[in-house]
Amino acid sequence: MSKSGKEIDMNWKNFFAAVAGGAIISGSAAAAVINEGDRILVAYYSLSGNTRAVAEQIKRETGADVAVIETAEAYPSAYKELTERAKREIADGYKPELKNKPDSIAAYDVVFVGSPCWWGTVAPAVASFLSAYDFSGKTVIPFMTHGGSGLGHAEADIKTMLPAARVEKGHAFWGRNARNAGEEVKDWIKELKNE
Structure with a gap:
């Protein structure tokens, strides 16, 4: 049994009305x-x-x-020494002493x-x-530069370190493109502002 053309047209109209209505009722732009x-x-x-x-x-x-995070003791400039030290510090959960820290981030x-x-x-x-600071109630937005690992597990690690903060989805920038990432940064900031 076939449906008349009028009935099919009506079904499509109902379908699109339902989809549009559902989008209006249930869907809203991300905050x-x-x-x-x-x-x-x-x-x-x-470092680089x-x-x-x-x-x-x-x-x-x-x-x-801007707050530049600097260690009191400089890292070695030789790549092998640097990577070995960084790997050891991360494995040990070591947190180096910092210099020139802001007094507060409360503002x-x-x-x-x-x-x-x-x-x-x-x-x-x-x-x-x-x-070093209380991030309670603050919005934290990670960004990383990398040579192929993207964000790695940094976002999850930051969420663990800052359970009282609202840690947002981070963004990874290729290190080799970092100095020319202006458009990528601009687009990312527009997304964050929901523009």
């Missing part, structure tokens, strides 16, 4: 992560300059304040946290920074 008036801090650790380059671009796009609503991806997570200096 913005960054809102007008938010006080923003970009805190980052950068890649993470710094991305942090500066985030600052330009958001008008954020900020949103904190971008930047790090190179070392052994799949944040550099120990960033772990030190995260453990």
